Amino acid sequence: MSVLPGRRAVVTGAASGIGAATSRRFARDGASLALVDRNADGVARVADEIRSAGATAVPVPADLAKAADVDRAIEESVRGLGGIDILVNCAGVGQHPKPMEETDEAEFDLLFSVNVRSVFLMIRAALPHLAQSSEAVIVNIASNISIRPRPGYAAYTASKGAVASLTRSLALELAPRNIRVVALCPAASDTPMLVEFMGGQNTTESRAAIAEAIPMGRLVQPDEVAAVAAWAASEDARMVTGELISVDGGRGL
Ligand SMILES: NC(=O)c1ccc[n+]([C@@H]2O[C@H](COP(=O)([O-])OP(=O)(O)OC[C@H]3O[C@@H](n4cnc5c(N)ncnc54)[C@H](O)[C@@H]3O)[C@@H](O)[C@H]2O)c1
Structure with a gap:
């Protein structure tokens, strides 16, 4: 059953990992996409794949660390789709584990400009369009680390904590306008970013060590986050807003 029939969705970070899986899932669920x-x-590549399966997908290359690119991305998305019902903020950068005094300002600024500032700017630019939709939803991809921090990731954790706070704050602000805002909080997920979190080491041992910390004993798969994103964006979740929804095999407990 299509849970997102005719919905127009903008997904950031759509080239890889969770964003690509979410785009494919939304297309299968009946949405048209700006990637x-x-x-x-x-x-x-992802847009070609979705189009060859018969759905609408508009590729929108943009560096979301640049405010001008954010505005252009929203303009091109609206031109391609005719409006916006759903915004999924998934683009992000990770970090290697390290003591906080080894994190320099440039890395901190990059983490905040992509993981936080671009989310703020995307939402701000999309709001006039979302306000015209009768079923508007913003899905932010935060992290399990927003709920349960661990040592060695201070700057990344702070950025994802900001996404969680922004989600809850905007959910209250936008509820009277019938715009829902939720965040998904995945644990370690099997995407290229995981290699960053493992300090650049993609070995069987390093993957097993991360998986062991998850009570269900394995990494999260991108399509498992995408499935929850599809539900959160669907009409079935129409009374759900301001929630930080864990997709973490029990890691947050
Ligand atoms: N992989 C994990 O373990 C994990 C866990 C929890 C949360 N997350 C979050 O999930 C989201 C998706 O990450 P992923 O794991 O799929 O990683 P990924 O590296 O596979 O995908 C991230 C995507 O973001 C894009 N991106 C980065 N900077 C950008 C910029 N300035 N402008 C536009 N696009 C940009 C990249 O090109 C890439 O396609 C991120 O927000 C990440 O923080 C990941």
Whole structure:
């Protein structure tokens, strides 16, 4: 059954990992997509794949760390789709584990400009369009680390904590306008970003060590986050807003 029939969705970070899986899932669920990412080849590839399965997908290459690119991404998305019902803010950057005194300002600024500022700017630019939708939803991809921090990831954790707070704050602010805002909080997920969290080491041992910390004993798969995103964006979740929804195999407990 299509849970997102005719819905127009903008997904950032759509070239890879959770964003690509969410785009494919939304297309299967009946949505048309604008795929935003700084990786132009990547979004073109995912868009081709979705179009060859018969759905609408508009690739929108953009570096969301740049405010001008954010505005252009929203303009191109609206031009391609005719409006916006759903915004999924998934683009993000990770970090290697390290003591906080080894995190320099440039890394901190990059983490905040992509993981926080671009989310704020995307929502601000999309709001006039979301306000015209009768079923508007914003899905932010935060992290399990927003709920349960661990040592070595201070700057990334702070950025995802900000996404969680922004979600709850905007859910209250936008509820009277019937715009829902939720955040998904995945635990370690099997995507290219995981290699960052493992300090650049993609070995069987490093993956097993991370998986062991998850009570269900394995990494989260991107399509498992995408399935929850589809539900959260659907009419079935019409009374759900301001929630930080864990997709973490029990890691937050
Ligand atoms: N992988 C994990 O373990 C994990 C866990 C919890 C939350 N998350 C979050 O999930 C989201 C998706 O991450 P992923 O794991 O799929 O990683 P990923 O690296 O596979 O995908 C991230 C995407 O964001 C894009 N991106 C990065 N900077 C950008 C910019 N300035 N402008 C436009 N696009 C940009 C990249 O090009 C890439 O396609 C991120 O917000 C991440 O923080 C990941």
